[in-house]
Amino acid sequence: MEWQWDWALVGHILPELARAFRVTIAATVFGFSLALVGGLLLTILRRSRWKIISWPAHFTVEFIRSTPLLVQLFFIYFVLPIQLPDFGGMFTSAFVTGVLALGLHYSSYTSEVYRAGIDGVPKGQWEAAAALNMSRGRTWTSVVLPQAIPPVLPALGNYLIAMFKDTPLLYAISVAEVLTAAYQIGSQRFQYVEAFTIVGALFLIVSLISAWLIRRMERWTALPAQ
Amino acid sequence: MSDSTEKPPIIRFQGLEKAFGDLKVLQGIDIDIPEGQCVSIIGPSGSGKSTLLRVLMTLEEPTGGRVEVEGESLYTMKRNGEEVPASRAHISRIRRKICMVFQHFNLFPHMKVIRNVTEAPIHVLGLSKREARERAESYLEMVGLSDKLNAYPAQLSGGQKQRVAIARALAMRPKIMLFDEITSALDPELVGGVLDLLREIKESGDMTMLIVTHEMKFARDSSDRVLFFDEGVIREDSDPKRIFTNPEHDRTRQFLDTILSEQA
């Protein structure tokens, strides 16, 4: 029996895969939003003068970066609800768990990126803000972050794409994302090639478009030349 | 020195010390500065001039002694009758009376000139956007930059940048202004204009000014008092005319001879 690419099947399963791909996109968007905020928070906490604040933040980053995402995913999904029954309700949804795990994991990477950006802001900028009696918060929002973030947008963008490509791991906790859907379709008919090829193509297209958008964004946000 | 007013001096340093590790940069500074005085601070490189200003601006913490502003201790406060390290709020309340202009301008490069000048008045002093803008425009006019409101710092010359930095500080209406070698990074032909601006600021108000400078002519002709710094102490505290014609100390004489021959 000779195998042949089945266009009819493609037409048939595409809508279902597209629906599942929306879950993939949603997990990426929510997960990365979390990573953007969480990473910034970790960075600012790590810079605290008080060790009692900076040290746990430091440890969190190191811990997350040294353990695999899949382990963290299982840990949050299977272990935390048992260990922390009071919070268990939050984790019943596999999607929420997946988003949390992705967001937390990538927070540790974005935190490093922010740190590099912040270290790039000259000391004189902090001093000028202090000489104008700006508060810590105002110094961050008006002076430091607007200078720290534009140069690291490419690095943040790379992590966005990396996270996007990590979302199929959510298959492991049965989130109805695109790989889970493709696997189900394939196993129903024992025809895997079309489904997985479509999944690959979807990832390729979105990654390429994102990379292009990120490059555009860099140009919009560039600081005036020094 | 002849002041016998009831008011405490606007600035008082008492036994002020600052060390970086083993390096003692300030070794007991005792000095009172009455309100409205324009003080030039001169002295060799590394003698601690910048450090003194930076301690007053709270950019460096002293390792000993005391700083008072209008009779209030800057780094300590009273709690239940005891002297305790100052809270951030306490420092911020006093620091609000002081502003500093830096050698390298330290303008905010991502903000247009006008926003460089309005940002702190809006968010620190709580001015409305309109009030802040009017105030900024008037100071930028004073420094001769009315046509640059919408330029970015990168589009300005060094002298223009320093004028913006001065306008930015003036817009905070501080009682005390600190100037740390504000003409040292400028091309020679731009120095005069910025010094004229300093004179104008001095004439136009009763601001207390501490000016670290290598411009001896300015120190002699335009300040009320000259402090000669040497190895972390104030070696000479003098009337500007006297220090240049008849310094008390040999160190002062040596320093002035060297620098005046360079600037001749």
Ligand SMILES: Nc1ncnc2c1ncn2[C@@H]1O[C@H](COP(=O)(O)OP(=O)(O)OP(=O)(O)O)[C@@H](O)[C@H]1O
């Ligand atoms: N953050 C720091 N850490 C270590 N040493 C420092 C620091 N800041 C200043 N110093 C040292 O303190 C000494 C005094 O420095 P300061 O900048 O006050 O001198 P200055 O009188 O302003 O000199 P200049 O005329 O060159 O500006 C110098 O030896 C300098 O190297």
Ligand SMILES: [Mg+2]
């Ligand atoms: Mg100096």
